[in-house]
Amino acid sequence: MTRRFQRRALTLILATSVALSQVTPAAHADPHPATLEAWQQSTSVRLDADGSLSDVTALSSGDVWAVGQQEIWDVWKNRGTVRHWNGTSWSEVTLRDATGAGNLRGVAATSPSDVWAVGDGHDGLPYLAHGDAGGFDRVRAQGMRAGDWLGGIDARPGRVVAVGSRDDYGLILTGQAGAWSVQETKEKGALYAVSNGFAVGDTGSAPLIMHYSGDAWKAMPVPEIPGGYLRDVQVDSAKRALAVGGVYRGADEVDPLVLSWNGKRWQREKLPETESRLYGVTGDGKGRFWISGFDPSRAAEPFMMRCEKGDCEIIRGDAAKGKDSVRLQAATYLASKGTVWAVGHAVDARERYTDVVESFGPRDPSLNS
Numbered sequence: 159m160t161r162r163f164q165r166r167a168l169t170l171i172l173a174t175s176v177a178l179s180q181v182t183p184a185a186h187a188d189p190h191p192a193t194l195e196a197w198q199q200s201t202s203v204r205l206d207a208d209g210s211l212s213d214v215t216a217l218s219s220g221d222v223w224a225v226g227q228q229e230i231w232d233v234w235k236n237r238g239t240v241r242h243w244n245g246t247s248w249s250e251v252t253l254r255d256a257t258g259a260g261n262l263r264g265v266a267a268t269s270p271s272d273v274w275a276v277g278d279g280h281d282g283l284p285y286l287a288h289g290d291a292g293g294f295d296r297v298r299a300q301g302m303r304a305g306d307w308l309g310g311i312d313a314r315p316g317r318v319v320a321v322g323s324r325d326d327y328g329l330i331l332t333g334q335a336g337a338w339s340v341q342e343t344k345e346k347g348a349l350y351a352v353s354n355g356f357a358v359g360d361t362g363s364a365p366l367i368m369h370y371s372g373d374a375w376k377a378m379p380v381p382e383i384p385g386g387y388l389r390d391v392q393v394d395s396a397k398r399a400l401a402v403g404g405v406y407r408g409a410d411e412v413d414p415l416v417l418s419w420n421g422k423r424w425q426r427e428k429l430p431e432t433e434s435r436l437y438g439v440t441g442d443g444k445g446r447f448w449i450s451g452f453d454p455s456r457a458a459e460p461f462m463m464r465c466e467k468g469d470c471e472i473i474r475g476d477a478a479k480g481k482d483s484v485r486l487q488a489a490t491y492l493a494s495k496g497t498v499w500a501v502g503h504a505v506d507a508r509e510r511y512t513d514v515v516e517s518f519g520p521r522d523p524s525l526n527s
Contacts, residue, residue, distance in 0.1 A: 196473070196518065196519065196520065197460060197462070197473060197474065197475035197476065197516065197517070197518050198497070198517040198518060198519055199516075199517050200460065200475065200476075200478060200514055200515070200516050200517075201514075201515045201517070202512060202513050202514060202515060203224060203241045203243075203248040203513055203515060204248065204513075205226065205228045205239060205241075205512075205513040206228040206229055207228070207229060207510070207511075208228070208229055208230045208231050208232075208510060208511040209226060209227065209228040209229070209230070209239070209503070209511060209512070209513045210226050210227060210230060210487075210502065210503035210511055210513055211224050211225070211226035211241075211487065211488075211501035211502055211503065211513045211514075211515070212225055212226045212227070212261065212262060212263045212264070212277075212487050212488065212501075213225050213226075213262075213263060213264045213265045213438075213487065213488040213501070214265065214488050214489065214490045214499060214500075214501040214515075215265050215266055215267055215490050216490040216491065216492050216499065217267055217269065217270060218492075218493075218494060219245060219492045219493075219494045219495050220243070220244055220245025220246075221242075221243070221244070221245075221270055222242070222243035222490070222492070222499065223240070223241070223242055223243075223265050223267055223273055224240075224241045224242075224243075224248075224265065224501050224515075225238065225239065225240050225241070225262035225263070225264065225265040225275050225277070226238070226239055226241075226261070226262060226501075226513060227239060227260065227261040227262060227277075230261075230511060236260060236261070237258055237259060237260065237280075238253065238258075238259030238260055238261055238262035238275075238277055238278070238285065239253075239262065240253065240262065240265070240275055240287075240289075240294055242291050244291075249291075251289070251291060251292075251293060251294060252292075252293040252294065253287060253293070253294050253296075254289075254293050254294065254295050254296075255287070255294075255295065255296040257279055257280055257281045257296070258279070258280045259275075259277060259278070259279060259280070259285045259287065259296075260277060260278035260279060260280050260285065261277050261278050262275050262276065262277035262278075262285070263276060263277045263278075263308075263309045263310070264276045264277070264308075264309060264310045264311040264320070264351075265311070266311045266312050266313035266318070267313060268313050268314060268315050269315075270290055270291065271290045272288075272290075272313065272315075273288070273289055273290055273294075273313075274286070274287070274288050274311050274313050274318055274320075275287045275288075275294060275311070276308045276309070276310070276311040276320050277308070277309075278307075279296075282304045282305075283302055283303070283304055283306070284302055284306050284307065284308040284320075284322065285308075286298075286299055286302075286308070286320065286331075297333075299331055299333060299338040300337075300338045301331070301338055301339065301340035302331070302340070303324075305324070305325070306322065306323075306324050306329060307322040307323045307324070307329070307348070308320045308321065308322035308329070308331065309321065309322050309348075309349070309350045309351070310322070310349065310350050310351035310352050310357070310390075311352065312352040312353050312354065314354070316334060316335070317332070317333070317334045318332070318333045318334075319331065319332050319333075319352050319357075320352070321349035321350070321351065321352045321357045321359070322348065322349060322350075323347070323348035323349065323359075324342055325342075326346050326347075327342045327343050327344075327345070327346055327347070328342065328343030328345060328347055328348055328349040328357075328359060328366065328368065329341075329342055329343075329348075329349065330342075330343070330349065330352075330357065330368070330375050341374070341375055343366075343368060343375070343377065344377070345361055345366055345377055346361055346362060347359055347360050347361035347362050347366045348360065349366070349368065350388070350389050350390070351388075351389060351390040351391050352391070353391045353392060353393045353399075354393035355369060355370040355371075355393070356368070356369055356370075356391050356393050356399055356401075356419075357369075357375065357391070358388035358389070358390065358391045358401045358403070359387070359388060360386065360387035360388060360403070363384060363385065364380070364382070364383060364384060364385075364386055365380050365381075365383055365386040365387060365388045365401075365403065365415070365417065366380075366388070367380050367388065367391075367401065367417075367424065378424065379423070379424070380417065380424045381417065381424060381425065381426050383405055383415065383426070384405075385405050385406040385407065386403065386404070386405045386406075386415055387403045387404060387405075387406070387415075388401045388402065388403035388415070388417070389402060389403045389404075389436070389437055389438070390402050390403075390436075390437065390438045390439045390488070391439065392439040392440055392441045392447055393419075394441055394443050394444070394445065396421060397419075397420060397421030398418075398419065398420065398421070398445060399418070399419035400416060400417070400418055400419070400439055400441065400447045400449075400465065401416070401417045401418075401419075401424070401439070402414075402415065402416050402417075402436040402437070402438070402439045402449050402451075403415045403436060404435060404436060412433075412435055414429055414432060414434050414435065414436045414451070414463075415436070416429060416436070416449070416465065416470070418468070427465065427468060427470065428468070428470075429463070429470050430463070430470060430471065430472050432453060432455075432463075432472060433453060433454055433455045434451045434452060434453040434454075434461055434463070434472075435451050435452045435453075435454070435485075436449050436450075436451040436463070437450055437451050437452070437485070437486065437487045437488065437502075438450040438451075438486070438487055438488035438489045438500070439489065440488075440489040440490050440491045440498060441491060442491050442493065445466055445467065446464065446465075446466045447464070447465045447466070448462055448463070448464050448465075448489055448491070448498045448500075448518065449462065449463040449464075449465065449470075449489070450462055450486035450487065450488060450489040450500040450502070451463070451485075451486060452483070452484070452485040452486065452502075453474075456474065456477075457482065457483040457484070458477035458478070458481055458482055458483060458484060459474045459475055459476065459477050459484065460474065460475030460476075460484045460486060460500070460514070460516040461473075461474060461475075461484070461486060462474075462475075462486065462489070462498070462500060462516075462518050473518055475516055475518075478504075480504075480506050481504035481505070481506065481512070481514075482504075482505055482506055482507050483504065483505045484502065484503075484504045484505075484514060484516075485502045485503055485504075485505075486500040486501065486502040486514075486516060487501060487502040487503075488500065488501055488502070489501075495519065496519055496520055497517055497518065497519030497520070498517070498518045498519060499515055499516070499517055499518075500515070500516045500517075500518065501513070501514065501515050501516075502514055502516075
C-alpha cells in the first residue's frame with residue numbers, strides 16, 4: 159500500500175480504528191484569554207454500542223450539531239447518525255432515507271433550519287443530507303458518481319460546498335440556487351475539509367490547499383513539507399486562518415503540523431514538543447484557535463492545543479476509568495459561553511468504543527454558567 163493510500167485509509171476510518179493510531183461568533187463579553195485554559199468535563203451523546211462522533215458545529219450554546227456513526231464493527235448494523243443539543247440534552251435526529259447513511263464525517267449549518275451533513279451512503283455513493291431538528295432528507299447532487307468520496311462540508315447562506323476525492327484527484331462539490339457543480343483539482347490527492355473559500359488536504363506527498371478565487375478553485379503556494387498533510391482548516395477572515403494536520407516520518411511516526419495564513423502566505427507554526435496527532439480546529443473569530451487531537455504518549459487524557467499570535471500551548475483533560483484512549487476528532491466554539499466542545503470517541507481495554515464530548519473553557523465556573 160502506498161503512503162498516500164495509507165493516509166487515505168487512515169482518514170476513512172479515523173473514527174473507527176485505534177490501531178491506525180464553524181461557527182460565526184455572536185457578540186459577547188469574552189473572558190480574558192489567560193482564563194481559557196481549563197478542561198471542564200467529559201460527557202456523551204449516548205450513541206449505540208461502538209459509536210464515534212466525527213464532527214461538530216455550534217450555532218449557539220443551545221443549538222449544537224454533531225455527526226458520526228454507530229455499530230462501527232458490524233457491517234450490517236453500521237449506520238450514520240445526526241445528534242442535536244438543544245441547550246439541555248442531546249437527541250437523535252431522523253435520517254429520512256431508505257438506503258441509509260454510513261459514516262457521516264462532516265456537518266455544517268447556517269441556521270436552525272439549514273443544516274447539512276456529508277459522508278458515505280450504503281449504496282456506494284457519497285451521502286449528502288439537508289434538514290433541521292425535525293429530520294434530514296438525502297440530497298441527490300448532480301454530478302456525483304459511484305466511487306466518489308466526500309469528507310468535509312461548509313455552508314453559507316445560499317451556498318454549500320463539500321470536498322473529497324475522485325479517481326485520485328481532489329473533488330469539490332458546490333450547491334447554489336438549487337443547482338450543483340463539480341470541480342476536480344488539477345493536482346492529485348484528496349481534500350478533507352473546507353471553510354469559507356479554503357479547502358485543505360494533501361497530494362499524497364505534501365500538503366494541498368485550494369482557494370476559491372475568480373469563480374474557480376486554485377491551488378495555493380504552501381511551505382515545502384515532504385510527507386505533510388492537512389485535515390482541517392478554520393478561517394477567521396481573508397487575512398487569518400489556521401490549517402492543521404501532520405507530517406509522516408515513518409510507517410507509524412507522525413509529527414503535528416500547523417500552518418497559518420496572514421493574507422499573503424502560509425507559514426509553518428512552531429509547536430510545543432509533542433507526539434500528538436491533530437485532527438480538528440475551531441476559533442473565536444478574533445485570533446484564538448483550538449486544535450483537537452490525540453497524544454499517543456498520554457492516550458487516556460483528552461488532548462487540546464490552543465494557539466494565539468503564533469504561541470501554542472497544550473491543554474489536557476483528566477484520564478477517566480475505562481477510557482484507555484481518547485481521540486478528539488473535531489471541535490467547535492460556543493461564543494456565548496466562551497467554551498470549546500470537542501467530540502470523538504474513547505476506547506477501553508477490550509477495544510469497545512464510546513462517543514465523547516469534552517468541554518474546555520474558563521477556569522472560573524461562573525463564566526460558563
